Amino acid sequence: MRRVHSRTTDRTDTVPTQHRAIQSRQTLIRSAAQAFIEKGVPASGMVDISRRARLSKGALYFHFASKDDLTLAVRDEALDAVRDLEDELARAPHPAPTAVRDFAIGLLGRVDTDVVVRAGLQLRPETAPGIARPDLQQRWYELFLEKATADRAAGKLPPGDDPRRSAQLLAALVVGLLHLGQEDRTWWDKDVVTDIWAQLLPDAVASAPAGETVR
Numbered sequence: 001m002r003r004v005h006s007r008t009t010d011r012t013d014t015v016p017t018q019h020r021a022i023q024s025r026q027t028l029i030r031s032a033a034q035a036f037i038e039k040g041v042p043a044s045g046m047v048d049i050s051r052r053a054r055l056s057k058g059a060l061y062f063h064f065a066s067k068d069d070l071t072l073a074v075r076d077e078a079l080d081a082v083r084d085l086e087d088e089l090a091r092a093p094h095p096a097p098t099a100v101r102d103f104a105i106g107l108l109g110r111v112d113t114d115v116v117v118r119a120g121l122q123l124r125p126e127t128a129p130g131i132a133r134p135d136l137q138q139r140w141y142e143l144f145l146e147k148a149t150a151d152r153a154a155g156k157l158p159p160g161d162d163p164r165r166s167a168q169l170l171a172a173l174v175v176g177l178l179h180l181g182q183e184d185r186t187w188w189d190k191d192v193v194t195d196i197w198a199q200l201l202p203d204a205v206a207s208a209p210a211g212e213t214v215r
Contacts, residue, residue, distance in 0.1 A: 033119035041128040078120020095156040096148040100170045101197040108188035141171040
């Protein structure tokens, strides 16, 4: 009976242990992101990151064998968050101009409030060797083009609208705001994004209130 009790206890103990391990990993990723934003990747050492996380170097190296691994984890978590927003855009019922406006509000709001997403999207090969810079402008252009083309086929866009030109404009707007906000974060404010869409794409404002499709 004593052995059965021991096995049950061990099985139960793995749950909080796994939870602590997940929490520790996330804390390290967030601490690394904060260091990257404040000091840059080259100047951010593993000792500094572990101190920020209030975890030992042993705990740090348990999760990440090197700073390169930790940097990749920051980048991957940021891109995962972006993919979630891209999936929402693909499912959005509104036409492309409105759907992309809401995508921009969601993306820029997340970048503004989530240091991991902000740091991950700012990583560059020249400051983080081994990091491949994602071509977000091309990726979003293709996503917006697919949305605009489907909208036109469904009769959601005026017959004269060119999906390619619309996708180019929308991609330039989102990427431009993302870069401008790195110097002045007011560019990431929801009201600023909404006002820009109202000036350049007034039909998007008329079709749905800003942020209606953002979760």
